[in-house]
Amino acid sequence: MQGSAIDSPTVVNYQVDVDHAHHGHPDHRVMGVIVFLIAEAMIFLGLFTAYLTFRAVSPTWPPEGTPELELLLPGVNTIILISSSFVIHNADVAIKKNDVKGLRTWFGITAVMGAVFLVGQIYEYFHLEFGLTTNLFASTFYVLTGFHGLHVLFGLVLILGVLWRSRKLNHYSNTSHFGVEAAEIYWHFVDVVWIVLFILLYLLK
């Protein structure tokens, strides 16, 4: 009961003393995005764990006859995606200085980098010597990279959405730019997932 002492003569009077002016709905959207990304991370964690378990219980991994993965293209792709995280951060810095042009430039560059990543991945799909159902390694490879690719695509849509909205110069400002932050957080998330994915699928022997 400590801290519950009531100084005013009645509870009710005290309540009226603190009658607040009606203020607007509080904005917790950034926190909402972060909490939602915990759920997203758990899907990937579940799939990664499944992949590691398949590795662990299979007598040989990758199953015999699986061709070696080419590292050059995915390596370049990885560098592009990681650098894009730094690029998109500049947009955040720009909008905090109320620089909408800067925001548009940096988001534009990120969008191009994201698109190059996706095209690179599709190119890789068409040149791999195994298909979705070839063996367990092939299936996990395509499902994991494909599921991540869908997330990159969604991140790209978010970025293009911000670009579209920012064509009106006063839509985003240094005080109100939830869309920019959400797209940026999502993009960083997709980037981190790719780093883990790249290590698991390409580098882990």
Added chain:
Amino acid sequence: MTQTFQEEAVHAPAHGSPADSKREWRKYFSFSTDHKVIGIQYLVTSFIFYLVGGFLATLVRTELATPQSDFVSPDLYNGLFTVHATVMIFLWIVPAATGAFGNYLIPLLIGTRDMAFPKLNAVAFWLIPPGGILLMSSFFFGAPGSGWTSYPPLSLIYNKIGEVIWILSVLILGTSSILGAVNFIVTILMMRAPGMTLNRMPLFCWSMLAASCLILIGTPVLAGALILLSFDLLIGTAFFNPTGGGDPVVYQHMFWFYSHPAVYIMILPVFGLISEILPVHSRKPIFGYKAIAYSSFAISFLGLIVWAHHMFTSGTPPWLRMFFMINTMIIAVPTGIKVFSWLATIWGGKLRLNSAMLFAMGFISMFVIGGISGVMVASVPFDIHVHDTYFIVAHLHYVLFGGSVFGLYAGIYHWFPKMSGRMMNETLGKVHFILTLVGFNLCFLPMHKLGLEGMNRRVAEYDPKFATLNLVVSIGAYILAVSTFPFLFNVVWSIFKGEKAPSNPWGGLTFEWQTFSPPPHENFSIDPVLLIEPYEYGTEEAKEIIKAGPFLATTVGAKV
């Protein structure tokens, strides 16, 4: 017997013109963003699915009334018990416990005007009806028949179309559940009234916070498993198909990583409801506030590391079985802390034995039976003996029905006056309670014996030596089915003809009782400030608050 604590009967102000109130009912069919409307939408929708699931259960019990498979075809029987379980879990208890009570109560309990993301909230609700209808439609294409667990390889070869529908439906319902959890977590953490620290918020919020964390961590892993399963089904990959080098046990691990915590997703919010109801109707402070609050999180944490106790017979290595057995048994500790705290709360209180309180006490007694059989099946040697028998069916129904459903009924009786502005009929409520208690025990108690004697679950035919007890079980099931009628009649009659409810019919101290019944749009006309902790019954401050009426919704109270 309705004990009212107030002289004045203040009712919600009319919302605009009389024409508006005539169109009031339409909001329940609209994309409303009001948390109270959404809460009631969840409650009514999930209750309809409860009736559907109950109907399926009645069909299952009719088939099992005799040892022969003579009522429905074995194929349909498989569909019946699979869809029964899926409906009861994903369309009744999860949405009712988290969606309905979470949405309706959390903003009221923490003294805010709405949830953090009202539109997202509406989206989460409107995913439920399509998900449910989709699942029911599977009966037209050959219902999924591999149990609600959908273990491969059986689920890969049996009634494939039904299985795909099942997967899609569970994915939709899981998405709804995740979106809801995001909303609950942000709302509880960020939007509490001034003065309400975490350690001074109502216990329901603690348990919803713990359950939401489990939804957030568990459900996505189930989604991952179902995505892989659907690839196996539709495209012919071999993640879980041993003939292609896959491993069905990986599915079991991923499935139970969600589905064991799901048990706590279904019971933790109900623990919260009980912690709210008992002190109000005992007129005593809750015993061990912090113990109850923190044990919710202990249960959540432990709940995440016990999943393989469902897999003691799936070739799990002995050292791992030991690990999961011990973890599982440890869960009895935080659960026991809660149960003893509840008992200490009602001990020596001025108990009001109304319907809400009867169901709450029924909850404690029935849940304890389920909890004890839970410790029994946690032990490896015993579980190997009763695995996949009716003992498990008995255990899970004592926890899910004796626990969750009794608690949900208690919650409905307790908050019905707040939700509808009308009192429920107590006599009908007691008839409902007695029928439920008798029917429930007649239905599920004999199952323990059947299971110990070796009757397998999920079978349409059984050895004639089990016939007598099965008949008893089926009679119990019919009584349970009948028991819903007094309840339904009570609800419908009370909504239209029930005695008008005052703002605080039970003399409660949490914020929802300090506003009108039903609360106006945006709940309060002044922003509440927490003055005393929510369970300080019997103190002078508490008496003053209860006497003051719906002062949070009016400024009239200033004259008191």
